[in-house]
Amino acid sequence: MGEKLLEVQGLKTWFHTDAxxxxxxxxxxxxxxxxxxxxxxxxxGCGKSITSLSIMGLVQTPPGEIAGGKILFEGEDxxxxxxxxxRSIRGKKIAMIFQxxxxxxxxxxxxxxxxxETLMLHENLTKQQAREKGIxxxxxxxxxxxxxxxxxxxxxxxxxxxxxxxxxxxxCCSPKLLICDEPTTALDVTIQAQxxxxxNELKEQTGTSVMMITHDLGVIAEVxxxxxxxxxxxxxxxxxxxxxxxxxxxxxxxxxxxxxxxLDDDDTKELSVIEGMVPSFDDMPKGCAFCPRCPEAMDICxxxxxxxxxxxxxxxxxxxxxxxxxxxxxx
Amino acid sequence: MSDQTNQAPLLEVKHxxxxxxxxxxxxxxxxxxxxxxxxxxxxxxxxxxxxxxxxxGCGKSTMGRSVLRxxxxxxxxILYKGEDxxxxxxxxxxxxxxxxxxxxxxxxxSLNPRMTVGEIIAEPLNIQKRCGSKEEVREQVLKVMEVVGxxxxxxxxxxxxxxxxxxxxIGIARAIVLQPSLVVCDEPVSALxxxxxxxxxxxxxxxxxxxxxxxxxxxxxxxxxKHISDRVMVMYLGHVVxxxxxxxxxxxxxxxxxxxxxxxxxxxxxxSRRKKIILQGDLPSPANPPSGCIFHTRCFMAQxxxxxxxxxxxxxxxxxxxxxxFCGLNKGE
Numbered sequence: 001m002g003e004k005l006l007e008v009q010g011l012k013t014w015f016h017t018d019a020x021x022x023x024x025x026x027x028x029x030x031x032x033x034x035x036x037x038x039x040x041x042x043x044x045g046c047g048k049s050i051t052s053l054s055i056m057g058l059v060q061t062p063p064g065e066i067a068g069g070k071i072l073f074e075g076e077d078x079x080x081x082x083x084x085x086x087r088s089i090r091g092k093k094i095a096m097i098f099q100x101x102x103x104x105x106x107x108x109x110x111x112x113x114x115x116x117e118t119l120m121l122h123e124n125l126t127k128q129q130a131r132e133k134g135i136x137x138x139x140x141x142x143x144x145x146x147x148x149x150x151x152x153x154x155x156x157x158x159x160x161x162x163x164x165x166x167x168x169x170x171x172c173c174s175p176k177l178l179i180c181d182e183p184t185t186a187l188d189v190t191i192q193a194q195x196x197x198x199x200n201e202l203k204e205q206t207g208t209s210v211m212m213i214t215h216d217l218g219v220i221a222e223v224x225x226x227x228x229x230x231x232x233x234x235x236x237x238x239x240x241x242x243x244x245x246x247x248x249x250x251x252x253x254x255x256x257x258x259x260x261x262x263l264d265d266d267d268t269k270e271l272s273v274i275e276g277m278v279p280s281f282d283d284m285p286k287g288c289a290f291c292p293r294c295p296e297a298m299d300i301c302x303x304x305x306x307x308x309x310x311x312x313x314x315x316x317x318x319x320x321x322x323x324x325x326x327x328x329x330x331x
Numbered sequence: 332m333s334d335q336t337n338q339a340p341l342l343e344v345k346h347x348x349x350x351x352x353x354x355x356x357x358x359x360x361x362x363x364x365x366x367x368x369x370x371x372x373x374x375x376x377x378x379x380x381x382x383x384x385x386x387x388g389c390g391k392s393t394m395g396r397s398v399l400r401x402x403x404x405x406x407x408x409i410l411y412k413g414e415d416x417x418x419x420x421x422x423x424x425x426x427x428x429x430x431x432x433x434x435x436x437x438x439x440x441s442l443n444p445r446m447t448v449g450e451i452i453a454e455p456l457n458i459q460k461r462c463g464s465k466e467e468v469r470e471q472v473l474k475v476m477e478v479v480g481x482x483x484x485x486x487x488x489x490x491x492x493x494x495x496x497x498x499x500x501i502g503i504a505r506a507i508v509l510q511p512s513l514v515v516c517d518e519p520v521s522a523l524x525x526x527x528x529x530x531x532x533x534x535x536x537x538x539x540x541x542x543x544x545x546x547x548x549x550x551x552x553x554x555x556x557k558h559i560s561d562r563v564m565v566m567y568l569g570h571v572v573x574x575x576x577x578x579x580x581x582x583x584x585x586x587x588x589x590x591x592x593x594x595x596x597x598x599x600x601x602x603s604r605r606k607k608i609i610l611q612g613d614l615p616s617p618a619n620p621p622s623g624c625i626f627h628t629r630c631f632m633a634q635x636x637x638x639x640x641x642x643x644x645x646x647x648x649x650x651x652x653x654x655x656x657f658c659g660l661n662k663g664e
Contacts, residue, residue: 043524144612158613159387188386188551190610193595197609215525218597245601259529260599261558263581270536271529271558277494278524 002033004072005209006055006177011069013047013054016062022281024050026233027069029308032177037203037210039224039241041217041256045278047233048213052179055211056096057086073177092122095170099182101162105154111138111165112150115172122173137168141198160191164198171202178203179211184219196222217257221245229253232279232289239314249316251294288319296320300328339413341512341545342375342398347407349390349397353618365618367393368404369569377512380539380546382560382577384553384592388614390569391549392436395515398547399431400424411513429459432506436518438498442490449486452476452504459509471508478541479504479534496527500534507538515547520555532559553596557581562650565589568617568625571644575651585653587630624656632657 013025025047032038040048053059055071057078071078073094078086098104106114115137116130125133131150138146141164154162163183170178180199184192200223203210212223220227220241227244229237229252237250248254255274261267276293279285285292291301300319311321319325348371350364368390375381383391397404400416409416411427419427432455435441442451452472455461462468473483479500490498499519506514516535520528536559539546550556556563563580565573565588573586584590591608610629615621621628627637636656644654 043526160613188614189553189595190386190591191613192597193607193609194611196597197607216597217525217599221599221601222597242601245599256525257599259526261529261532261554262599263554263557263593263596265558267558267577270533273529273533274526275530277496277527 002036004031005034005074006211007031007070007072008051008055009070009072011051011054011071012067013050013059013064014067015064020282023233024281025054028230028233028235029069030228030235030238032209032211033225034176034209035203035207036225037212037223039220039227040211040213040230041215041220041227042230043215043278045232045280046230048230049181051230052096052181052211052213055179056090056094057081057083058090088122091118091175092173093175094177094179095173095175096179096181097163097166097170097183099185101159101166101186104166105162107154110151110153111157115150115165115169118169119172133172134168137172138165140171140202141165141168143168159187160194163187163191163195167195167198167202171206171208174206175208177209177211179213181213182215183212185214185216192219199223217260229256232284233281234289234317235308235315236290236317237315238308239316243312243314247312249311249314249321250290250318251296251320252290255293255295288317298325298328300324338376340374340410341377341379341412343408343410344374344398345372345408345410347371347394347397347409348405349393349402350405363618366569366620367617368397371407371566371569371571373564373571373574375513375545375547377545378539378543379562380548380560382556382563383547383549383566384551384556384563385566386551386592386614388568388617389566390617391551391566392517394566395433395517395547395549399428399433399515401433425459429455429509430511431513431515432509432511433515433517434499434502434506434519437522438495438502439522441502442498444490447487447489448476448481448493448501451490451501452508455505455509461509472504475504475508478538479507494527495523496530499523499527499531503531503534503538507542507544510542511544513545513547515549517549518551519548521550521552528555535559553592565592568615568620570625570654571652572626572655573651573653574644575648575653579648579651583648583651585647585651585658586626586655587632587657588626591631624654626655 009029011025011028015022015024028051042048054066066079112134115134119125119130119133135146135150138149143149143164184195214220224241227239227241228235231252237253248257258272259274261271274293287302287304288306291297306317306319308315308317347368349368350366353363353365371394385391393402396402416427449472452475453468456468456471462471476483481500520531548559560577563577564571567588573589584593591610594608608631612629615628623639624637624642627633642654642656644652647653647658
């Protein structure tokens with residue numbers, strides 16, 4: 001096992017809303033190794049984006065609150081840092097790429113101005129040096145005519161180009177950890193293929209660790225080394241990418257894989273479905289959060305929440321792989 | 332599918348074009364146009380599903396809406412059940428439209444937030460004056476709600492109280508309440524989570540079987556298209572580049588763009604053996620399309636002829652149309 005770059009222990013990010021307390025991220029633990037890619041999969045509302053915002057210290061408080069846990073980055077707890085200390089880490093050591101390349105660039109500044117902002121802040125470069133470095137970064141992410149693009153505004157670029165600029169921006173201080181929150185969801189498939197290839201290439205070149213957040217298992221299969229599946233604010237399965245695709249163990253992971261139409265499927269058949277929908281936070285079932293939708297649920301699942309425990313060399317949160325399951329089925 | 336040969340087509344679209352005027356600048360004398368849909372022809376049989384696939388900006392949505400005249404096409408002919416739909420007006424148009432419906436992409440934006448579910452689904456019935464009494468309307472609406480899997484007790488609720496998947500069911504109920512023969516589905520599952528997506532796809536298919544509707548199913552997702560379609564049309568920059576029966580298209584994709592699209596989909600399996608074709612560059616602007624073959628700027632097998640001469644959409648196998656100078660030459664690569 002490689003060295004742990006980031007370790008999250010028992011993270012709880014809660015939101016105080018008018019409708020009550022929403023436990024968006026509830027006791028999540030994981031780690032990212034140096035030079036590896038961790039994929040986080042789940043549907044909307046499962047807490048995957050909030051996990052990444054918590055790491056970046058970007059959760060708005062109030063209504064948000066980090067109610068517990070530790071985020072250890074290179075051994076230091078980010079939650080104990082002051083806002084000023086965080087500012088020197090954010091962008092320099094940990095960088096993030098957001099989903100919407102259309103809205104995450106400032107429309108009134110040129111690409112160049114936004115790109116050198118980070119460089120001048122963190123690297124103490126002069127404007128001229130920053131410009132050179134900025135153009136170099138644009139070339140690195142394969143933007144044609146980088147010198148010209150440097151002085152253009154975001155609206156002059158296409159979606160794929162904008163996402164490249166975002167990547168250039170994120171990588172310009174050579175961060176140790178790159179968090180990608182659905183980096184290709186807003187893009188067309190042919191452009192998505194370009195961007196994924198670019199992220200993979202840059203990862204090899206720079207040795208950056210990547211956290212890839214997505215709802216698309218196809219994207220995960222292409223880039224991730226390890227996969228964490230989240231459901232309703234909790235980790236339900238955590239395994240290597242090979243393990244997950246070879247044999248998904250949690251019924252939710254299994255359902256998720258089976259309900260996507262695939263090109264080599266027999267398309268005369270009905271698609272298999274996961275019945276029902278993700279429970280809302282004020283209507284969380286007692287016991288396992290997935291049990292109302294789970295085809296294999298038994299009495300025990302409705303009574304208490306299973307622990308994330310080891311089974312067949314990975315972590316799974318399901319009674320199926322515990323002794324209690326046997327006992328429950330004999331009753 | 333089998334008994335369609337001697338049937339009359341439900342819809343015939345011939346040389347459909349839609350140009351949007353675009354200003355080229357201050358004091359510009361010359362008028363420029365964006366060719367959103369350029370010379371698209373196809374026929375649709377009753378109960379058939381035509382999948383339309385392409386990237387954003389390829390004109391697939393404009394095409395779908397032009398067919399219903401929600402956007403008035405610039406040129407071309409639309410024959411619906413043999414009648415000229417483009418010439419229809421007033422009462423006749425309204426009557427013909429009642430037989431064709433649309434399901435929109437964004438279930439959050441396509442439902443009026445001030446109307447209850449019951450009112451939304453009843454609206455087409457009221458406009459078309461299909462039912463005599465209010466009681467009858469209510470009965471119809473409740474029946475349709477049950478068909479699409481909405482609990483009848485939601486009759487008086489408002490759209491914001493529902494999740495995306497449920498809202499899309501409301502949109503579907505509204506589309507099928509008049510029992511149309513043609514439904515244009517414009518990216519109906521793109522805004523939904525994967526686990527909900529499969530529920531909606533299964534529902535659409537079930538409805539087609541029970542009600543015998545024809546679909547024009549627009550999507551950017553080839554896997555979804557493959558699952559639901561009988562025939563598939565691939566569009567690029569307003570043009571049809573390839574069209575064939577589903578099986579033929581997915582087994583023998585002949586246009587380089589179709590091949591690239593197919594290879595670009597991330598497959599949810601490890602160590603996929605498929606060779607990836609990664610296209611260079613972005614989609615060119617439709618205001619200023621490339622000369623010759625529209626795809627040549629990104630094509631991995633472009634030759635000199637491609638930038639000069641526009642390839643014809645020609646039949647390369649039974650029912651398999653492809654617009655490429657090198658159609659059929661690059662098979663098996």
